[in-house]
Structures are given as structure tokens and as C-alpha cells.
Amino acid sequence: MSEKKDLSRRCFLVTAGAVGAGSFAAVSGVFAQSTEPGARQPESGRVPTRSFGKTGIEVSSLALGGMFDIPSNQLLLRQALKWGVTYWDTADCYEGGNSELGIGQFFQKNPEARKQVFLVTKSDARDPGGMTTLLERSLERMNTDCIDLYFIHGLRNIKEIDNDTKAWAEKMKKAGKIKLFGFATHSNMEDNMLAAARLGWIDGIMTSYNFRIMRSDKMKSAVEACVKAGIGLTAMKTQGGGSVSTESEAELELAGRFIRQGFTDKQAKLMAVWQNPDIASICSQMPNLTVLMSNIAASLNKTRLSSEDLKLMNRFAMETSSSYCAGCANLCESAVDGGAPICDVMRYLMYYHSYGDRDRARTLFAGLSKTQKERLSSLDFTSAEKMCPQKLHIGRFMKEAVSLLA
Numbered sequence: 001m002s003e004k005k006d007l008s009r010r011c012f013l014v015t016a017g018a019v020g021a022g023s024f025a026a027v028s029g030v031f032a033q034s035t036e037p038g039a040r041q042p043e044s045g046r047v048p049t050r051s052f053g054k055t056g057i058e059v060s061s062l063a064l065g066g067m068f069d070i071p072s073n074q075l076l077l078r079q080a081l082k083w084g085v086t087y088w089d090t091a092d093c094y095e096g097g098n099s100e101l102g103i104g105q106f107f108q109k110n111p112e113a114r115k116q117v118f119l120v121t122k123s124d125a126r127d128p129g130g131m132t133t134l135l136e137r138s139l140e141r142m143n144t145d146c147i148d149l150y151f152i153h154g155l156r157n158i159k160e161i162d163n164d165t166k167a168w169a170e171k172m173k174k175a176g177k178i179k180l181f182g183f184a185t186h187s188n189m190e191d192n193m194l195a196a197a198r199l200g201w202i203d204g205i206m207t208s209y210n211f212r213i214m215r216s217d218k219m220k221s222a223v224e225a226c227v228k229a230g231i232g233l234t235a236m237k238t239q240g241g242g243s244v245s246t247e248s249e250a251e252l253e254l255a256g257r258f259i260r261q262g263f264t265d266k267q268a269k270l271m272a273v274w275q276n277p278d279i280a281s282i283c284s285q286m287p288n289l290t291v292l293m294s295n296i297a298a299s300l301n302k303t304r305l306s307s308e309d310l311k312l313m314n315r316f317a318m319e320t321s322s323s324y325c326a327g328c329a330n331l332c333e334s335a336v337d338g339g340a341p342i343c344d345v346m347r348y349l350m351y352y353h354s355y356g357d358r359d360r361a362r363t364l365f366a367g368l369s370k371t372q373k374e375r376l377s378s379l380d381f382t383s384a385e386k387m388c389p390q391k392l393h394i395g396r397f398m399k400e401a402v403s404l405l406a
Contacts, residue, residue, distance in 0.1 A: 046084030047299050052118075052280045054230030055180060055203055057148075059087045059118045059281050061274060062299045063234060066090030067360075068287035070102025076289060077106045081113055083296050089206070089234075089283050090142075091122035091153050092134045100141035107143045114144055120206075122153035122184055126160050128168040135177060146176055149204050152183035156329060158195035166201050180204055186237060187329040187343045189213075190222040197225035204232040206283060208327055210240035211272045212317040216326075227278045236283045238273050239266060240317070241324040241354055254316045257309065267298035271305055272313060274298075285355075322391045325350075332384040332394060340375055341368060342384060342394060345401045352404060365405035377402050 049058040064085050070077065080088075090099045100121060107114050119142070123134045138147065150172070152161060161183065169181035182204035185192045189207045196202040205226060213219050226233055258268040273282055286292040305313075317324075325346035332342050345365070352361035365373075381395035388394060 047086075047296055049084075050277070050280045051232075052180075053204065053227075053232030055232055057118065057180075057232075059232075060085050061281050062295055063087035063089050063120075063281045063283040064292075065236070065283045065285035066099040066103065067094045067285050068099070069095060070099050071105055072102075073287065074102070074106055074109075076286075076292065077103070078110070079289065080286070080292060081116060083292075085286075085292070085296070086116050087118045087120070087234075087281050087283075089120045091124070091151075092138055093122075093124055093153070097141065100138055104140075104142040104144075118148045119144065120149040120151065121147055122151040124153045126152065126165075128164055131165075131168060132172075135172065139177065147178045149180040149182065150178040151181075151204070151206060154187075155183040155185045155192055156187045158192050158199075166199075169201070180232075182206070182231070184236070186347065187327050189327055190216075190218045191330065193222035193231075194225050196231060197222075197229040200229065202229070202231055204234065206234040206236055208237040209233075209235035209273060209279065210238045211269055211313045212240040212321070212324055213326055214273065214276065215314055215317065223276070223278050232280045233278060234281045234283050235273050235279050237350075238282050238284065239269050239354065241320075241350065254312055257312060261303065263298060263301060263303075264294070267294060267301070268305065268309070268313075270295060270298045271301065271303070272310065275305060322393070324390060325392060326390055328389065331387045331389070332392075335383040335387045336379060336381065338375070340379060340381075340384075340398070341372060342381075342398070344368075345376065345398060346392075348405060349397060349401055362405050365401065373402065373406060 047060045047062045050061050051057070052059045062085050064077075064080050064087065066089055070090075077088075088103065090103060092100065094100070095102075103119075121138045121142070123131045123138075125131045125134050135147070135150065139145065150169075152165075155161070169178070172178045173181070180203035182202050183192070183196070184206035186208040189209075193205055193207060196205060209219070223233065255265045258265050263271070270282055270284070273279055284291075284295055286295060325343060327343055329343040333339050336342070345368075348361045348364045351357045351364070376398040379395075379398070381398060385392065385394050
């Protein structure tokens with residue numbers, strides 16, 4: 001590496017840190033003057049809201065992802081609520097149930113807060129009996145009588161829900177235990193969304209959606225179909241594989257461009273998603289006040305990314321596509337004799353590398369069967385790699401997962 005290039009990288013890292021810290025300190029100023037384009041005009045210092053599909057419900061355009069130690073972060077919940085982050089997302093399995101318990105702890109001490117929160121949780125069960133059991137437990141854990149939106153968790157194929165699911169959802173709505181029903185998906189997202197739009201009884205979907213995925217024609221069609229069907233859409237995995245690094249000129253150009261405009265690449269990725277008015281909310285894991293403040297500042301920033309900004313993001317997405325799993329599990333996994341949980345394992349690696357959440361990655365990997373783990377080390381993934389539109393080196397990633405996560 002040349003001395004000049006080495007110096008530019010070091011300067012970028014110093015500048016990025018300084019601007020990031022400055023943006024946090026200036027949050028109150030951003031609150032006072034900026035609103036996110038296309039959103040409802042917020043109260044001063046509060047996150048804007050958007051309509052959730054055709055439900056008639058307004059939700060905050062930034063949602064608090066509950067996959068962290070909520071019992072130990074009660075102050076963060078209070079601050080999120082104060083700043084208008086009123087869409088709270090959790091699941092029956094997050095933190096071994098402690099996420100829901102932490103929310104329940106907050107509502108017990110602050111009962112008036114429940115009316116302000118659009119509360120979402122998820123079921124890992126698929127059968128009506130199992131969903132009933134988990135729903136009742138979630139209601140008890142969170143000290144509430146009703147869930148605003150109840151999701152099937154991690155849906156991979158629309159066949160996982162059927163008319164029995166529909167009947168169950170209608171029954172729970174009539175009983176006043178849930179208001180809306182849908183599913184969360186990070187595998188085969190587009191196929192699931194298109195199918196849900198045809199069903200006619202899905203109220204909301206949480207889907208992986210970011211600057212990489214949003215540019216595909218299939219995702220554009222899936223979003224359009226859901227909008228026409230009145231389905232509210234929540235975006236997750238919006239960072240598209242983690243922070244921009246400094247390993248190439250394209251990465252330096254992307255990050256440096258946004259830093260010069262006064263925001264980080266992480267904030268720019270959120271802003272790119274918000275520029276689609278059909279996305280009601282972005283669900284982000286915000287386990288500390290620094291991340292919360294940074295994301296809120298981005299939600300209130302009135303700057304729209306230019307066509308040149310978006311072109312550069314597209315270029316970056318294309319140049320780094322072979323490092324990101326786009327969730328099209330039906331292609332790669334079906335190409336392997338006997339199947340393999342490729343997309344799930346890629347997601348675990350994302351938690352490990354991009355989120356820095358190594359314990360979660362290892363815990364999830366431990367949930368795979370002994371046979372699945374053994375196959376990851378021994379299978380030939382050549383056919384799966386040929387099917388991958390991203391040109392991922394799947395075999396190498398699977399062996400890496402065994403080495404790091406086992």
C-alpha cells in the first residue's frame with residue numbers, strides 16, 4: 001500500500017469518528033429543524049410517523065428492535081419513547097424471553113406508556129395450538145392484554161401459513177388479543193411477499209430490505225404488490241451487511257462522500273430506505289443511546305440522497321455483492337443434495353462479523369442438528385454456488401461458520 005493511500009485511510013477513520021461524535025452531540029439541533037421527507041410532520045424532536053399499509057394506524061418510521069438486554073436498559077426504552085420511537089419489536093425467543101420480560105417490566109412501572117407503543121412480537125410456532133400458547137405467554141410477559149401486530153417469525157415459505165392460520169388470526173382479533181397479523185421473513189422474501197399480497201388477509205410484513213436488495217426488479221414488484229394489497233411494510237437488515245470498510249477505493253469514496261455531507265454511511269443506508277415512502281418503518285437494533293441518537297438524527301434529517309449518491313451506493317453494492325447473502329434460499333439450498341441451511345448460516349455469520357454479536361451467532365448455530373453441522377463441513381457446494389446470483393463462495397463460508405461458531 002502506498003504511503004499516500006495509507007494516510008488517506010487513516011485520515012478517513014479519524015474524520016469518520018469525529019463527524020460521528022459531532023452528529024450525536026448535535027442531535028438536539030437536528031431535532032429542531034429537520035423532518036424526514038414524505039413523512040408526517042412530527043412534534044419537535046420526535047421521530048416522524050408513516051401510515052402502516054391500509055390499517056389506518058400511524059407508526060414511527062424508526063422502530064426499536066428488541067434483540068438486546070432490555071431488562072438492563074429500561075432508561076433506553078424511556079428515552080426512545082420520549083423521542084417518538086413508539087414502534088417496539090420483539091419476539092418470544094429474543095434473549096431467551098428476557099426481551100419480552102423487559103418490556104413487561106417497563107409497562108408495569110409505566111402503565112401509561114402502553115397506549116403510546118405500537119407493540120410487535122413474533123411466534124416461532126406455526127400450528128394454531130402452539131401459537132396460542134406462545135401468544136398467551138407473550139401477553140403475560142409484557143403485562144398487556146393485546147399485541148398490536150403479531151408476526152410468524154422467520155417465515156421461509158408461504159406454505160407455512162394456511163387457512164388454519166387465517167382462522168386463528170381472526171379468532172385472536174375477535175378476542176381482542178391481537179389487532180393485526182403477518183409475518184417476518186429474511187429468506188425468499190420476494191416470493192413470500194408476492195404470495196402474501198394474493199392471500200388478502202395479511203396485515204403486515206417485516207422483510208430484509210436495504211440498499212442492496214431494494215434495487216432488484218423482483219423486490220420492487222413485491223413491494224408494489226404489497227402496497228396494492230394494503231400490507232404495511234417494515235424493513236429490517238437495512239445496513240446490508242454491516243459498515244463500509246476501507247479496503248477499496250469504492251468503499252472510501254462512498255463513506256467519504258457521506259461524511260462530507262454531514263452524516264455517516266450507516267445513516268445514509270437508513271436514509272436510502274426511508275426514501276421509499278412505501279416502507280412504513282425501519283426496525284433497527286439499538287442497544288445503546290449512541291446508536292439510538294444516531295438513527296433518530298438520520299430519521300429527522302431533511303436531506304434527500306441525490307441520484308449520484310444512490311448511483312454510488314449501487315456501484316458499491318455491485319462491487320461487494322459476493323460478500324452479501326440476499327436471502328434467495330430457494331435457489332442455493334435446493335441445489336444441494338439433501339438440502340442445507342445455507343441462508344440461516346450466512347445470517348449467523350452476519351451476526352458474528354457485522355453485528356459483533358458472537359454469542360448470539362454461536363447460540364443460533366448450536367441450534368442446528370448434529371447432522372446439519374457435519375454436512376456443512378463435508379458437502380460439495382459447487383452446484384449451490386452456480387445458482388447464487390451474488391456469486392457467493394458458499395462452500396468457503398460454510399466451512400468458516402463451522403470453524404468460528406461450532
